[in-house]
Amino acid sequence: MTDMLVLKNIHKTFNPGTINEKKALINLNLVMEEGDFLTVIGGNGAGKSTMLNAVAGVWPVDEGSITIAGTDVTGLPDYKRASLIGRVFQDPMTGTAASMQLEENLALASRRGKKRGLAWQISKEEREHYREELKTLDLGLEDRLTAKVGLLSGGQRQAVTLLMASLQKPKLLLLDEHTAALDPKTAKKVLDLTEKIVSRNNLTAMMVTHNMRDAIAYGNRLIMMYEGQIIFDIRGEEKKNLTVEELLRKFEDVSGEEFADEKSLLSK
Amino acid sequence: MGTIILQASGLNIGNLFGSFPAGIAQGIIWGIMALGLYITFRLLDFADLTVDGTFSTGGAVTVMLLLAGWNPWLAMLVAVGAGLISGCITGLLHTRLGIPAILSGILTQLSLYSINLAIMDMKANTAVSASKTTLAITSRSIPSAILTGVIIAAVLIAAMYWYFGTEQGSAIRATGSNPEMSKAQGIDINRMKVLGLALSNGLVALSGGIMAQFQGFADVGMGRGAIVIGLAAVIIGEVLGDALLAKKLNFAGRLAFVVIGGIVYYLVIVIVLWMKLNPNLLKLFTSIIVAVFLAVPYLRAESKASFKKAGRNAVRRQKEADHD
Ligand SMILES: Nc1ncnc2c1ncn2[C@@H]1O[C@H](COP(=O)(O)OP(=O)(O)OP(=O)(O)O)[C@@H](O)[C@H]1O
Ligand SMILES: [Mg+2]
Numbered sequence: 285m286t287d288m289l290v291l292k293n294i295h296k297t298f299n300p301g302t303i304n305e306k307k308a309l310i311n312l313n314l315v316m317e318e319g320d321f322l323t324v325i326g327g328n329g330a331g332k333s334t335m336l337n338a339v340a341g342v343w344p345v346d347e348g349s350i351t352i353a354g355t356d357v358t359g360l361p362d363y364k365r366a367s368l369i370g371r372v373f374q375d376p377m378t379g380t381a382a383s384m385q386l387e388e389n390l391a392l393a394s395r396r397g398k399k400r401g402l403a404w405q406i407s408k409e410e411r412e413h414y415r416e417e418l419k420t421l422d423l424g425l426e427d428r429l430t431a432k433v434g435l436l437s438g439g440q441r442q443a444v445t446l447l448m449a450s451l452q453k454p455k456l457l458l459l460d461e462h463t464a465a466l467d468p469k470t471a472k473k474v475l476d477l478t479e480k481i482v483s484r485n486n487l488t489a490m491m492v493t494h495n496m497r498d499a500i501a502y503g504n505r506l507i508m509m510y511e512g513q514i515i516f517d518i519r520g521e522e523k524k525n526l527t528v529e530e531l532l533r534k535f536e537d538v539s540g541e542e543f544a545d546e547k548s549l550l551s552k
Numbered sequence: 553m554g555t556i557i558l559q560a561s562g563l564n565i566g567n568l569f570g571s572f573p574a575g576i577a578q579g580i581i582w583g584i585m586a587l588g589l590y591i592t593f594r595l596l597d598f599a600d601l602t603v604d605g606t607f608s609t610g611g612a613v614t615v616m617l618l619l620a621g622w623n624p625w626l627a628m629l630v631a632v633g634a635g636l637i638s639g640c641i642t643g644l645l646h647t648r649l650g651i652p653a654i655l656s657g658i659l660t661q662l663s664l665y666s667i668n669l670a671i672m673d674m675k676a677n678t679a680v681s682a683s684k685t686t687l688a689i690t691s692r693s694i695p696s697a698i699l700t701g702v703i704i705a706a707v708l709i710a711a712m713y714w715y716f717g718t719e720q721g722s723a724i725r726a727t728g729s730n731p732e733m734s735k736a737q738g739i740d741i742n743r744m745k746v747l748g749l750a751l752s753n754g755l756v757a758l759s760g761g762i763m764a765q766f767q768g769f770a771d772v773g774m775g776r777g778a779i780v781i782g783l784a785a786v787i788i789g790e791v792l793g794d795a796l797l798a799k800k801l802n803f804a805g806r807l808a809f810v811v812i813g814g815i816v817y818y819l820v821i822v823i824v825l826w827m828k829l830n831p832n833l834l835k836l837f838t839s840i841i842v843a844v845f846l847a848v849p850y851l852r853a854e855s856k857a858s859f860k861k862a863g864r865n866a867v868r869r870q871k872e873a874d875h876d
Contacts, residue, residue: 340736366738379736381729384722391719392726397738400719448737 288488289316294348308334310512323499326509353455367397370449372462379445382434393448439470457489573694575822580701583814586785588755596728596748601657602642605664606753607775610760612671615770624688628761635757636750643746679769687765713804787845789813
C-alpha cells in the first residue's frame with residue numbers, strides 16, 4: 285500500500301501577532317492510504333476546511349510537510365498541485381465556470397495539470413466520452429453539452445464538479461461539505477454519486493460533513509477534529525459499528541466539553 | 553418634426569450622407585480597438601485603463617517608423633509589439649506587485665504618456681503624409697480604407713475565434729469566468745491575466761497605428777477616452793446583436809457585432825457633429841451614451857425587483873388588510 289497523503293506536524297496560524305490570532309491547525313499529523321475514503325467531522329471552527337485548504341495549497345503552511353502520492357508539495361501553490369488533486373467545494377458556484385459551456389468545463393477539467401497549448405479545446409472523441417460520462421450521472425445532462433453551466437441547478441453543478449474532479453483521475457479527492465448547500469433529497473443523490481465515482485475510480489477521498497449519520501455511513505475511515513487537532517480516528521469494522529450517540533460521547537470524553545452544547549453543532 | 557429642426561438650423565442632409573463613408577471607416581478602426589477591449593472587459597473581467605495610452609503608442613510607433621521609411625505593415629507589427637509589452641506591464645503590476653486592477657492600468661497609461669512623447673521626439677503631434685509615404689490605409693481613398701479595415705477586422709475576428717477556442721484561450725476565459733475554479737484545474741491565473749492583457753493591448757496598439765495612418769498623424773492625446781469609446785462599441789454591438797439575432801450568435805458573431813458597434817457609434821458621432829454640436833463636447837456626449845447603455849440592463853432588472861418596489865407592495869397590502 286502506498287501512502288496517498290502524509291501530513292507531518294502541520295501548523296497554521298491565521299493573523300499571527302494580532303488580537304485576531306487564531307491557531308487553526310496545531311501539530312496535525314495524518315496518513316491516508318491508497319483507496320481510503322475518509323470522512324471528517326468536528327464543530328464549527330475546528331479546522332476541517334483549514335486542513336483541506338492546506339492540502340490543496342490555498343496558502344502555505346507555517347510548519348510541517350505535505351506529501352501527496354510520494355510528491356512533496358509543501359512548497360507548491362494550488363495550481364501546481366492541481367494535477368494531483370480533485371476538489372468539490374461547498375458553494376456549487378465555485379466548482380464550475382458559469383459563463384462557459386458544460387463541455388468546455390469538462391474539457392478544462394480533463395486537462396488539469398497538463399500543458400495548455402494551441403490545440404482545439406475539445407476533440408470529437410472527447411465530446412463522445414463526456415456524453416457517456418454525463419449519462420452515468422442520470423440527470424439528462426448528456427443532451428445539454430453546449431448549455432452554459434450557469435443555467436444548471438446547484439445539485440446539477442455539484443454533480444458536474446464531481447465528474448470534473450474525476451475525469452483526470454486525481455491522487456486525492458477533497459470534498460468540503462459539498463452537499464451542505466443542497467436540499468436533503470439532492471444531497472443524498474450527490475452523496476451516492478460521490479460514493480459511486482470514488483469506488484468506480486478507486487479514488488482516495490477526504491470528505492468533510494456536518495452530518496454524523498453520513499460520516500458513519502460513507503467511507504472506510506472517520507476522523508474527528510477539535511481545535512486544530514485530530515482527536516479521534518477510527519476505521520474498518522469499528523467505524524461501521526459506530527452510532528451517533530457513541531460519537532458524541534467520544535467527543536465529550538476527549539474535548540471535556542458539555543455534551544448538550546456540541547450536540548447541536550455536530551449532529552445537525 | 554425632423555424637417556423643422558433641419559430647416560431651422562440650416563442643416564444640409566447631403567453633407568450628412570457625404571460624411572458617412574469616412575465615418576464608417578473610422579468606426580471600423582474603433583471597432584478593431586473594441587475587439588481588443590473585449591478581451592479584457594468581457595473575457596477577463598478586468599477593467600483595463602492602459603488602452604488610452606496604448607492606442608497613442610500604436611499611433612506614435614507606426615508614424616515614426618513610417619517616417620523612417622518602414623513598410624506600413626511591418627511598422628504596425630512593431631506597434632503591436634509595443635502594445636503587448638504595455639499590457640504585460642499592467643498585468644505584472646497587478647499580479648506580481650498586488651496593485652489593484654484599475655490603478656495598474658492608470659499607472660501604465662500615465663507612464664505611456666511620457667513614453668509616447670519620447671517616441672515622437674518630444675513632440676505632441678507628428679504628421680505623416682500619404683503623398684510622401686506608403687500607407688496601409690488613408691482617408692484620401694475612403695472606399696479602399698473601408699475595404700482594408702473590413703479585411704483587417706475579419707482576419708482578427710477569425711484569429712480570435714480560433715485562439716479563444718484553443719486550450720490556452722479557454723484557460724484565459726475560465727480565468728475571467730471563475731478564478732477559483734481555474735486554479736483548482738491547474739490554471740496559472742496570474743499568467744493568464746498577463747497574457748490576456750498583453751493580447752488586448754496589442755490589438756489596441758494596432759488600431760492606434762491604423763488610425764494614425766488614416767488621419768495622417770499621430771497625436772499624444774489621440775487615445776484619450778479610448779476605453780470609453782471601446783466600451784461604447786462593445787455595448788452597442790451586444791445590444792444590437794441581441795436585438796437582431798438574439799441567442800443565435802456564436803463567439804465570432806458577437807465579435808463581428810462589436811465591430812458593427814464601433815461603426816454605429818461613430819456614425820452617431822458623425823450625426824451629432826453634423827447637428828453642429830461643438831466637437832469639444834464630444835467626450836461628454838460619449839460618456840453619457842456609455843453610461844446610459846451600461847445603466848439600462850441594471851435599471852430594467854431593478855424595475856422588476858427592487859427594495860423600493862417590495863416596500864411599496866408591502867405598504868399597499870398592509871393598507872388593504874387594514875381596510876378589510
Ligand atoms: N483565511 C482565514 N483567515 C483567518 N482566519 C481563518 C481563515 N480560515 C479559517 N480561519 C479560522 O480558523 C479556524 C478554523 O476554521 P475552519 O474554516 O477550518 O473551520 P471548520 O472546521 O471548517 O468549520 P466549519 O464547520 O464552520 O466549516 C476558525 O476559527 C476560522 O475563523
Ligand atoms: Mg469548513
